[in-house]
Amino acid sequence: xxxxxxxxxxxxxxxxxxxxxxxxxxxxxxxxxxxxxxxxxxxxxxxxxxxxxxxxxxxxxxxxxxxxxxxxxxxxxxxxxxxxxxxxxxxxxxxxxxxxxxxxxxxxxxxxxxxxxxxxxxxxxxxxxxxxxxxxxxxxxxxxxxxxxxxxxxxxxxxxxxxxxxxxxxxxxxxxxxxxxxxxxxxxxxxxxxxxxxxxxxxxxxxxxxxxxxxxxxxxxxxxxxxxxxxxxxxxxxxxxxxxxxxxxxxxxxxxxxxxxxxxxxxxxxxxxxxxxxxxxxxxxxxxxxxxxxxxxxxxxxxxxxxxxxxxxxxxxx
Amino acid sequence: xxxxxxxxxxxxxxxxxxxxxxxxxxxxxxxxxxxxxxxxxxxxxxxxxxxxxxxxxxxxxxxxxxxxxxxxxxxxxxxxxxxxxxxxxxxxxxxxxxxxxxxxxxxxxxxxxxxxxxxxxxxxxxxxxxxxxxxxxxxxxxxxxxxxxxxxxxxxxxxxxxxxxxxxxxxxxxxxxxxxxxxxxxxxxxxxxxxxxxxxxxxxxxxxxxxxxxxxxxxxxxxxxxxxxxxxxxxxxxxxxxxxxxxxxxxxxxxxxxxxxxxxxxxxxxxxxxxxxxxxxxxxxxxxxxxxxxxxxxxxxxxxxxxxxxxxxxxxxx
Numbered sequence: 001x002x003x004x005x006x007x008x009x010x011x012x013x014x015x016x017x018x019x020x021x022x023x024x025x026x027x028x029x030x031x032x033x034x035x036x037x038x039x040x041x042x043x044x045x046x047x048x049x050x051x052x053x054x055x056x057x058x059x060x061x062x063x064x065x066x067x068x069x070x071x072x073x074x075x076x077x078x079x080x081x082x083x084x085x086x087x088x089x090x091x092x093x094x095x096x097x098x099x100x101x102x103x104x105x106x107x108x109x110x111x112x113x114x115x116x117x118x119x120x121x122x123x124x125x126x127x128x129x130x131x132x133x134x135x136x137x138x139x140x141x142x143x144x145x146x147x148x149x150x151x152x153x154x155x156x157x158x159x160x161x162x163x164x165x166x167x168x169x170x171x172x173x174x175x176x177x178x179x180x181x182x183x184x185x186x187x188x189x190x191x192x193x194x195x196x197x198x199x200x201x202x203x204x205x206x207x208x209x210x211x212x213x214x215x216x217x218x219x220x221x222x223x224x225x226x227x228x229x230x231x232x233x234x235x236x237x238x239x240x241x242x243x244x245x246x247x248x249x250x251x252x253x254x255x256x257x258x259x260x261x262x263x264x265x266x267x268x269x270x271x272x273x274x275x276x277x278x279x280x281x282x283x284x285x286x287x288x289x290x291x292x293x294x295x296x297x298x299x300x301x302x303x304x305x306x307x308x309x310x311x312x313x314x315x316x317x318x
Numbered sequence: 319x320x321x322x323x324x325x326x327x328x329x330x331x332x333x334x335x336x337x338x339x340x341x342x343x344x345x346x347x348x349x350x351x352x353x354x355x356x357x358x359x360x361x362x363x364x365x366x367x368x369x370x371x372x373x374x375x376x377x378x379x380x381x382x383x384x385x386x387x388x389x390x391x392x393x394x395x396x397x398x399x400x401x402x403x404x405x406x407x408x409x410x411x412x413x414x415x416x417x418x419x420x421x422x423x424x425x426x427x428x429x430x431x432x433x434x435x436x437x438x439x440x441x442x443x444x445x446x447x448x449x450x451x452x453x454x455x456x457x458x459x460x461x462x463x464x465x466x467x468x469x470x471x472x473x474x475x476x477x478x479x480x481x482x483x484x485x486x487x488x489x490x491x492x493x494x495x496x497x498x499x500x501x502x503x504x505x506x507x508x509x510x511x512x513x514x515x516x517x518x519x520x521x522x523x524x525x526x527x528x529x530x531x532x533x534x535x536x537x538x539x540x541x542x543x544x545x546x547x548x549x550x551x552x553x554x555x556x557x558x559x560x561x562x563x564x565x566x567x568x569x570x571x572x573x574x575x576x577x578x579x580x581x582x583x584x585x586x587x588x589x590x591x592x593x594x595x596x597x598x599x600x601x602x603x604x605x606x607x608x609x610x611x612x613x614x615x616x617x618x619x620x621x622x623x624x625x626x627x628x629x630x631x632x633x634x635x636x
Contacts, residue, residue, distance in 0.1 A: 042422030074390050078415030082440050084422070093411045096418075097396030104360030104402070122400050 001026045003310075004191040005127075008033045008204025009048040010065035010238065011230060011296070013055035015197035018302025020056070020126055023310060028127040029187040031214070033199070034112065035132075035139035035172045035207035038155045040089055041079060043099040044106055047155070048204065049116055049131060050098060057123025059094075065238075068094040088160040113181040130187065132208045135178035139203050141247070142169040154203055163240035167247035170202055175210040180217075188217040193313045196227035196266070198237060198294060198305075201257050202244040209265075219265055224313035226268035227261060228305060229254035232294055233274045255281045263287050268312040270294060270305070288316050319344045321628075322509040323445075326351045326522025327366040328383035328556065329548060329614070331373035333515035336620025338374070338444055341628060346445040347505040349532070351517070352430065353450075353457035353490045353525035356473045358407055359397060361417040362424055365473070366522065367434055367449060368416060375441025377412075383556075386412035406478040431499040448505065450526045453496035457521050459565070460487040472521060481558035485565035488520055493528040498535075506535040511631045514545035514584070516555060516612060516623075519575050520562040527583075537583055542631035544586035545579060546623060547572035550612055551592045573599045581605050586630040588612060588623070606634050 003026045005016060016030060033048045047066065054060040054068060061067045071092030080087055091099070098119060105115040111134035120129055139154035143165045151171070157163060188194065199205050205227075209215045218225060230241055231254045242252035250260045254271040255278035261269075263286030271278055272294035282289035290312055296302040321344050323334060334348060351366045365384065372378040372386060379385045389410030398405055409417070416437060423433040429452035438447055457472035461483045469489070475481060506512065517523050523545075527533045536543055548559055549572045560570035568578045572589040573596040579587075581604030589596055590612035600607035608630055614620040 041418050042425050043418070072390060072392050072411070074411035075393065075415045075418065078412050079419065082415065082419050082437065084419050093390070093392035094396050096414070097393045097400065100359050100361070100393070100414075101397065101400050101402050107360050119400070 002187075002190055002192045003028045004031065004187050004194045005029070006031050006033075006194075006196055006199070006205050006208045007048070007052055008199030009036070009051040012048070012197045012199040012204065013052045013060070014065070014296045014302050015228065015306065016052060016056060016127060017299050018296065018304070019195070019306040021299055021303035022306035029183070029191070030127045030129045031132050031184055031187070031208055032116075032129055033132060033204045033207050035137050035175070035203060036154055037136070037138065038089070038153055040086065040091065040099075041084065043096070043103045045091070045099050046102065046112070046116075046131070049129065050095070052129055053116075053120060053123045053125055056125030056127060057120075059123065067092055071095065086160070089155060111181070113183070128183070128187070130183050131181050132184065132214065133178040133211050134181045135174060137172050137174040137178050137207065137211070139207055140171050140173050141167045141244075142171070143167060158240070163243040167243050170244050170247045172207045172210045175207065176212065178211045180211055180213050185213060185217050188214070188221050191221060191223055193223060193310065194218055194221060194225040195309055195313075196225070196261070198228040198230035198296075200230060200239060200241045200244065201250075201260060202241065202248055206248075215265065224267045224316045225265060226270070226309045226313045226316070227258070227266050228270045228294060228309060229257055229272065229275065231257055232272040237295065254278050258282045258287050258289065259285050267316040268309075270308055270312060288312065320505075320508055320510045321346045322505050322512045323348050324351075324512075324514055324517070324523050324526045325349070325366065325370055326517030327354070327369040330366070330515045330517040330522065331370045331378070332383070332614045332620050333546065333624065334370060334374060334445060335617055336614065336622070337513070337624040339617055339621035340624035347501070347509070348445045348447045349450050349502055349505070349526055350447055351450060351522045351525050353455050353493070353521060354472055355454070355456065356407070356471055358404070358409065358417075359402065361414070361421045363409070363417050364420065364430070364434075364449070367447065368413070370445075370447055371434075371438060371441045371443050374443030374445060375438075377441065386410055389413065404474075404478070407473060429499070431501070446501070446505070448501050449499050450502065450532065451496040451529050452499045453492060455490050455492040455496050455525065455529070457525055458489050458491050459485045459562075460489070461485060476558070481561040485561050488562050488565045490525045490528045493525065494530065496529045498529055498531050503531060503535050506532070506539050509539060509541055511541055511628065512536055512539060512543045513627055513631075514543070514579070516546040516548040516614075518548060518557060518559045518562065519568075519578060520559065520566055524566075533583065542585045542634045543583060544588070544627045544631045544634070545576070545584050546588045546612060546627055547575055547590065547593070549575055550590040555613065572596050576600045576605050576607065577603050585634040586627075588626055588630060606630065
């Protein structure tokens with residue numbers, strides 16, 4: 001079975017680990033969000049791709065969900081001693097090596113998809129990890145701070161400001177000119193199932209869908225497309241998705257997110273059992289909805305969610 | 319007193335520390351060799367400038383004479399895990415930060431001289447440290463390995479091969495097109511004394527002199543130019559200077575090195591007491607020669623050498 005998964009960072013990575021346990025024989029292609037990418041210290045950092053790679057490759061810091069295990073911070077501390085920031089983005093020494101290799105390969109002319117493949121040669125994540133695009137896309141957020149309206153990089157909004165101010169707009173800068181990376185449209189066209197893990201619907205899955213051609217390819221693939229709600233009990237399971245949902249005028253509820261994706265894209269939608277009351281509303285929107293536990297407390301729980309998603313896919317296919 | 323010193327790496331840096339003790343009130347400008355510079359992992363590494371900066375700024379690994387104290391090697395070990403080399407060049411985590419800052423500033427368009435000044439803002443070496451040139455100069459060495467003649471980067475010859483094969487030629491690639499960095503010619507023209515520390519006469523001081531205009535400016539400065547022999551007892555005090563001296567047809571003796579610089583450049587020359595017998599030969603070459611202890615066993619010994627060099631400068635000035 002060929003499965004395509006559109007993934008952001010932590011939520012996507014943990015769901016993928018469950019999917020691997022639930023469907024060990026499946027051929028999984030991950031289309032990773034690159035809108036969170038940022039240039040720091042002259043290096044290209046791809047937080048979402050790395051979170052997927054480290055998580056599936058056994059190198060992730062399990063407690064925080066991103067970055068490397070057994071990490072040290074000598075480089076960052078030295079950069080600070082030089083007065084070179086930002087200090088709010090926590091790059092560790094092990095992680096720096098990834099960005100150094102990536103930047104060196106990009107400078108040598110390799111596209112990000114080839115670089116990602118080379119990095120995965122080491123990590124062997126057990127999936128084919130593709131960036132959504134080889135073109136630069138950077139999600140920016142419009143905010144008002146101290147009475148001044150400004151547009152900042154998503155990471156500055158998310159990591160430095162901890163989404164503490166309203167996101168007035170979320171713009172995936174460059175997305176409209178970006179092309180899907182090599183293999184992305186082919187993977188979608190030959191997929192048996194397409195899954196949206198409980199990643200952020202705006203700045204993760206939404207950014208991937210903003211690359212011209214990807215949304216259309218999914219809609220036209222003619223295979224079940226099933227998503228899992230990142231909103232449980234009217235709040236994000238983790239992170240601050242409510243803040244960016246507000247920016248696009250979507251309520252932070254499991255049903256509203258399903259309607260935001262829409263029945264033109266989604267065939268099935270899983271909500272948490274606490275949101276069982278919202279099932280009829282999603283069904284009415286033309287999306288087959290089920291309520292199952294959606295808390296990824298461990299790999300087994302994530303595997304159960306993946307099984308439920310695959311079962312729902314078979315149900316809507318029939 | 320304004321002193322200009324042409325410096326390579328370890329020998330130059332340790333001599334400079336002695337000079338600071340010997341002449342604490344002096345205004346010292348260091349013209350640093352950049353021919354040893356190398357791009358590693360996409361980063362610009364300037365070993366000689368950094369050795370001077372770390373040594374005078376209190377950050378040097380005293381035992382090995384280069385690199386940072388209390389160093390760790392997480393980044394290097396991770397790069398190796400990615401299969402990315404070279405592994406023979408020992409960059410530590412703290413050191414990496416320097417190269418990351420430098421590379422980021424160079425990429426932003428700052429010349430190496432401005433970058434070096436910015437790095438020195440942190441280290442406060444107590445001297446004005448100028449790269450010999452803002453233009454890229456890379457010393458290459460022609461060797462024959464396994465019957466095959468090839469040209470390799472100086473660092474590969476020095477660090478990877480440990481100068482274990484004959485250097486058939488030493489070429490400061492790019493030097494003939496390079497211009498002295500801003501401030502270099504001005505510092506020479508306004509110097510009261512110019513010193514050549516016991517740095518490598520071929521690949522350190524020789525490379526600096528290969529930048530058009532610098533040799534001429536020193537010869538025309540009209541102030542005492544005094545050097546200290548890096549050869550003691552017919553062998554290099556440290557390193558493998560004999561190998562690169564052979565490449566330029568110069569014997570590894572204190573007298574031969576003095577004659578290599580020549581009386582058109584040098585006014586005074588210090589040899590070690592074990593080489594006292596060579597004093598007349600150097601004198602005959604038109605260079606005033608003295609024999610004094612030249613082993614930099616500690617800062618006090620280096621300070622004594624600096625005092626002897628300054629005394630010799632006053633003697634030749636008179």
